[in-house]
Amino acid sequence: MGTRLALRIQERYDELTPSEQKLAQFLLDRPDEILASSATELARYSGVSKATAARLFRNLGYSDFNDVRLQAREERNRTGPVQQIPMPQVTTGKAMTVPMHLQVESANLTRTFEELRTDVLNKAAEQVANAGRVWVAGLGNENGIARILRILLARVRPGVHLISENAATWPEEFSSTGPNDALVTIALRPWPKQIPTILAFAKTTRLKSVVITDPTSAGKAQRQDAIVLNCHVSTPWNEITQTSILSMSQILAGAVAQRLGTKANVRRELIADIAEELEDGAG
Amino acid sequence: MGTRLALRIQERYDELTPSEQKLAQFLLDRPDEILASSATELARYSGVSKATAARLFRNLGYSDFNDVRLQAREERNRTGPVQQIPMPQVTTGKAMTVPMHLQVESANLTRTFEELRTDVLNKAAEQVANAGRVWVAGLGNENGIARILRILLARVRPGVHLISENAATWPEEFSSTGPNDALVTIALRPWPKQIPTILAFAKTTRLKSVVITDPTSAGKAQRQDAIVLNCHVSTPWNEITQTSILSMSQILAGAVAQRLGTKANVRRELIADIAEELEDGAG
DNA sequence: GGATCTATGAAACCATCGTTTCAGAAATTG
DNA sequence: CAATTTCTGAAACGATGGTTTCATAGATCC
Incomplete structure (x- = not known):
């Protein structure tokens, strides 16, 4: 399941300008980078200007970059659909690890x-x-x-x-x-x-x-x-x-x-x- | 195995001042928060001042907060994105569910x-x-x-x-x-x-x-x-x-x-x- | 080929972050 | 209880990050 940011990018990908697409592509490839990096760094990694980055986030419907980061963080914290943890098999004599x-x-x-x-x-x-x-x-x-x-x-x-x-x-x-x-x-x-x-x-x-x-x-x-x-x-x-x-x-x-x-x-x-x-x- | 930051904290924990311990405590509990949050936020979450935060990082032997963050990021990249279950936020007064x-x-x-x-x-x-x-x-x-x-x-x-x-x-x-x-x-x-x-x-x-x-x-x-x-x-x-x-x-x-x-x-x-x-x- | 429109980065500008300073509070010592 | 040391947050300050403006380059349309 993708993040909300990823979904928005996919929706609007073709409407984006070429430089914006470069950055968007990068974000799709490395979704966790948003949490760890600044907008300036994201721009530099994908070879576009800070201005382009600012425009992209606005074009995707966010008010500013902080908005993006907050949402990403919130999504990370959400537990999501609880994954059912299977109980390990009964393998007799098997060492406990x-x-x-x-x-x-x-x-x-x-x-x-x-x-x-x-x-x-x-x-x-x-x-x-x-x-x-x-x-x-x-x-x-x-x-x-x-x-x-x-x-x-x-x-x-x-x-x-x-x-x-x-x-x-x-x-x-x-x-x-x-x-x-x-x-x-x-x-x-x-x-x-x-x-x-x-x-x-x-x-x-x-x-x-x-x-x-x-x-x-x-x-x-x-x-x-x-x-x-x-x-x-x-x-x-x-x-x-x-x-x-x-x-x-x-x-x-x-x-x-x-x-x-x-x-x-x-x-x-x-x-x-x-x-x-x-x-x-x-x- | 713990991060280098965690190790440094453990080494020096009792030498730290009470407020510094509060923050250090928080960092031990939520090691991934360093990547996602600013020093100001970390300070606010653990109820100490920005000044104390700056002092803590210096006392732990880092040159500044950026140093801390860079090391944390580097460690994350080395160990890969560990499937960490996040510790829920400290929302005071919030009922326990x-x-x-x-x-x-x-x-x-x-x-x-x-x-x-x-x-x-x-x-x-x-x-x-x-x-x-x-x-x-x-x-x-x-x-x-x-x-x-x-x-x-x-x-x-x-x-x-x-x-x-x-x-x-x-x-x-x-x-x-x-x-x-x-x-x-x-x-x-x-x-x-x-x-x-x-x-x-x-x-x-x-x-x-x-x-x-x-x-x-x-x-x-x-x-x-x-x-x-x-x-x-x-x-x-x-x-x-x-x-x-x-x-x-x-x-x-x-x-x-x-x-x-x-x-x-x-x-x-x-x-x-x-x-x-x-x-x-x-x- | 000129007029218009779009895309883009440099730079100016503003906001936020991080560090340092400083004065007062708290703890310790004599 | 006074003197001293340690601890601490508020505020000042400089640095960095993010946004906006603007000039320019390229594309598109007559």
């Missing part, structure tokens, strides 16, 4: 966020933002991410707690929850057996429930009346990647912050100050 | 792994694989990721320990380390004050040191004889993203596993079995 890793991660991120609906994210953010307290659950391998999510959320609102890994203490922890609270659960395949217990509890006590999970478990979560944030996590070697999970955690925290507006910012600055003090004290 | 989040994450991942050299990764993996014991350090906000990294590494080899956040207990912890051990540190900006202490210790006791960090701190780590795994972490709102850090942790763990070959696989299965048993017991 850096480019392959990148491709896998990109593919998972792209799939995850291209299918994430804004309204679902907002719904989840709203429940976390408005809850009295927020409980974060993540067992086993997901415990690390759960801790990070707790920190991310605690940065933008108070009252965020981690549910311990030890099932024995749950009754105690749950006893202080109420229907005004929210529960955010991170659970990937293989879906730990304790998760349904937690979700069932949340359902009966009318806790608002948000589950960050992978496609193979999304259905189970949905059935527990949870808001599901679905993350693609697969890799060609049979591990799973937590990258998209973390990224989802971050966008969730961001959405909560956005929803809380000033309050979140105040809290963030407060925490930054405290962190600074701790730094100074320890250093 | 899902596509934007995706773009930011993709841009960071792409930059991170396109400039990650296989030999550097392998060198790091080798040290972690061959070490007697492995110590993982991550303070403050990075503590969460450090825990995850510990788990990832512990899955493929024994003897992986987390260094506690409490500086008071370090002497005790360090006392059991030896020159055959490896230290993996995760530290992002703002570079916590305790990190240099840890790295200096590692250097004197001949610990093999691997540091996962961001471009603004890479220079500091390098100076401590550490192997540096550089991660791009910036976002248009002024937070940082940990996604690329996690992804780097995963590829490192993967590389270690690859290097250990069968041993790692055996251990992984062993752990999977144990996990299953725990599941059953608890469920």
Whole structure:
């Protein structure tokens, strides 16, 4: 797909004067040169005068050269039609390379966020933002991410707690929850057996429930009346990647912050100050 | 691999004044912007004056801004037009959208792994694989990721320990380390004050040191004889993203596993079995 | 072949960019 | 708290870039 400048040139190419065509030709050949070079240089490269360059851009309908450059820059920044990144083949025993890793991660991120609906994210953010307290659950391998999510959320609102890994203490922890609270659960395949217990509890006590999970478990979560944030996590070697999970955690925290507006910012600055003090004290 | 400008910035980053760092930061985040924008614009984008911009380039050893731009252009021509995913503009007050989040994450991942050299990764993996014991350090906000990294590494080899956040207990912890051990540190900006202490210790006791960090701190780590795994972490709102850090942790763990070959696989299965048993017991 | 029209670059002109200077702000030191 | 140093942006200034004007060369039309 060509740039808008290229299209305009092609439309009007025969109406242009010979010198203008020389310059136009050059621009078609090296479209990226517009971003990097001045009009004077473009003119020199194609062997015409600065005046001709100025006239060309005007003739193509731009007000001036700056106009051209701005449009080119804008077009570069536009993401364009998102290119679907294919997940690499499952070639067993094949060594993992850096480019392959990148491709896998990109593919998972792209799939995850291209299918994430804004309204679902907002719904989840709203429940976390408005809850009295927020409980974060993540067992086993997901415990690390759960801790990070707790920190991310605690940065933008108070009252965020981690549910311990030890099932024995749950009754105690749950006893202080109420229907005004929210529960955010991170659970990937293989879906730990304790998760349904937690979700069932949340359902009966009318806790608002948000589950960050992978496609193979999304259905189970949905059935527990949870808001599901679905993350693609697969890799060609049979591990799973937590990258998209973390990224989802971050966008969730961001959405909560956005929803809380000033309050979140105040809290963030407060925490930054405290962190600074701790730094100074320890250093 | 980074541009020459980026390298110069990393070398001298801590010598720069705060405003200069702001601009330098911006240039590291959006290296291609140098080609497309004027120095005035670069200054405006990063919220400093034109004067500061002029000073920065001089301090970095260039004769003037034109010098910078010429070098950047030359480098672009040498490496060819890299398919760079552009980092979205800093539009203050603009709401964060899902596509934007995706773009930011993709841009960071792409930059991170396109400039990650296989030999550097392998060198790091080798040290972690061959070490007697492995110590993982991550303070403050990075503590969460450090825990995850510990788990990832512990899955493929024994003897992986987390260094506690409490500086008071370090002497005790360090006392059991030896020159055959490896230290993996995760530290992002703002570079916590305790990190240099840890790295200096590692250097004197001949610990093999691997540091996962961001471009603004890479220079500091390098100076401590550490192997540096550089991660791009910036976002248009002024937070940082940990996604690329996690992804780097995963590829490192993967590389270690690859290097250990069968041993790692055996251990992984062993752990999977144990996990299953725990599941059953608890469920 | 003269009159008219078009195309073109040189040069004048204006706008913007980049550097330097300078005075005040901020941090550091004694 | 004063002295000093460092940092910083506003403004002055010179350089470069971009546009417009204009004289001239070539093409076209009677």
